[in-house]
Amino acid sequence: MTDLDRVLATVDADLDGALERLFAFLRIPSISTDRAYAADCRRAGQWLVDDLAGLGLTATLNDTPGHPVVTGISQLGTGKRVLFYGHYDVQPVDPLELWENPPFEPKIIEGPNGVKRIVARGSSDDKGQVMTFVEACRAYLKVTGTLPVDVTIMVEGEEENGSGNLPPFLEAHREELAADIALVCDTSMWNATTPAITVSLRGLMHDEIVVTCANRDLHSGYYGGAAANPLHVLSTIIGAVHGPDGRITIPGFYDGVVEPPDEVKAQWNALGLTPEVFLGPIGLSQPIGERGRSLVEMTTSRPTFEVNGMWGGYIGEGSKTVIPSIATAKISCRLVAGQNPVHVRDAVRAFVRSLIPADCTVEFRGGEGSPAVAVSHDNPNLAKASAALGDEWGKPAVTVGAGGSIPIVGHFKKTLDQDTLLIGFALDDDRIHSPNEKYDLASFHKGIRSWVRVLAALAA
Known part of the structure; x- marks a missing residue:
């Protein structure tokens, strides 16, 4: 023995x-x-x-x-x-x-x-x-x-x-x-x-995006159809982040990302993690990540861009017909090996700025990250x-x-x-x-x- x-x-x-x-x-x-x-x-x-x-x-x-x-x-x-x-x-x-x-x-x-x-x-x-x-x-x-x-x-x-x-x-x-x-x-x-x-x-980069349009909240009947709505602006920006194939469209976002070895991907595929097993218990059925990627890849070896919260205008009980002057979103990006949190933050901010209309402004509060x-x-x-x-x-x-x-x-x-x-x-x-x-x-x-x-x- x-x-x-x-x-x-x-x-x-x-x-x-x-x-x-x-x-x-x-x-x-x-x-x-x-x-x-x-x-x-x-x-x-x-x-x-x-x-x-x-x-x-x-x-x-x-x-x-x-x-x-x-x-x-x-x-x-x-x-x-x-x-x-x-x-x-x-x-x-x-x-x-x-x-x-x-x-x-x-x-x-x-x-x-x-x-x-x-x-x-x-x-x-x-x-x-x-x-x-x-x-x-x-x-x-x-x-x-x-x-x-x-x-x-x-x-x-x-x-x-x-x-x-x-x-x-x-x-x-x-x-x-x-x-x-x-x-x-x-x-x-x-x-x-x-x-x-x-x-x-995965690492992390989180930021807060604040879009301002008019200098005050506006009457939606008087200004509706003519004045920029920061919630619309922010929604358009958020909607442009992901392409139809699930990839993140922000230029430079994937810089440094390395593919896992083929043998590792094969091991992951053999685990048989299905949407039914992974998403079923939370009431979902279809993964929305990058097409052609396994669920294990989506959740562990690929970077993400998520909206953690978005608000603006009136959210109390009943209605208040205003066009808000300010809209805010909190976002977070899960990062993988090879990505630099500062580079990702700068790429995200440049992407947002490129989609801000001429009459509107944007500021950022946060930008902390860890690799x-x-x-x-x-x-x-x-x-x-x-x-x-x-x-x-x-x-x-x-x-x-x-x-x-x-x-x-x-x-x-x-x-x-x-x-x-x-x-x-x-x-x-x-x-x-x-x-x-x-x-x-x-x-x-x-x-x-x-x-x-x-x-x-x-x-x-």
Whole structure:
């Protein structure tokens, strides 16, 4: 029997102990957004520090202007180091009356088809996921006295509150946090039996467009048909953004966008994500993105332009027949690797200005942005982790992008110059941020086993 086999067997034998430790962690109501729970957030951080110190790691509760950051560092001289990131803070539990059990009294229940579930706030997001990695390290140290690679564990307490104090913490601890690659366990599997590695996250540019025509609101009977209406102007501009093929018509918008490799597209197509599966649950049936693109491409590897809100004139009860003088739209663009947020902002603004009538003016309020981040598909650590997950789950890991943004990953690249593999074991039905949050027992158990395999593979 190899060391890997012995470590995996130890994980299986100590599952009850791992659950006891997780439940102790889950009982601490570490709600970061509510100041009333500040002491509980600190208590959760200290609980984790004590647990990591018990493994022989140099564990520290690092104070910040907000909630503390936990670090646990091994010094085994393995020649390779990984930085693991997670968070110990959780979302508020409101509305409390919708919980079937008290949110901070974890228990295992049996769900549909006999699936056992850990139910508690933070079970999936992110305490359960954090402990999969910690328990993998515990099993290695118990069996072999060492780890395949050196680890730096960093667990923050403000992820659910914007992570405002984490970027300066990274900057101040750059040397201490240096590693060959970062690992994040705060994402999902493709489905309950198919592991996934998220290798790209879309960036973001958001702006506010304000169009002004007349110098005051106008009587629509007296001026209607002659005076420019800023809502019409803004609607015309918004309507011109997308062509009939779904592509964005803004000149320069796609500058820098790179097509994924054909083999990756083939993998995505094989996933069989259909409009019925993806859009059906939200009451829709037809995708409106670029023609000839799969749903996975549309939502992960292609940039977007969306209107988040548009208003002007009278919107109260009843009617008021005016032509407004001002109309406003809030827009956001999800960006992909290769796009520059400033370049996209300037392209959008130039496009809008080109369509403003002579009598009207436009101003912009915002323009903030953050770039997308991506790991190269030929990164050797990606291949190793993917193979390890395949060994555990019995099928290849899916390499996917995420449509949203996780700012910490960008900070890892910008501040620490580290690529990140996002390997999580949550499921889409885990009800994170909602009442009755859960984490399948299999996600927890096989998540620990998966990290055991991934650490061994990264050491190779």
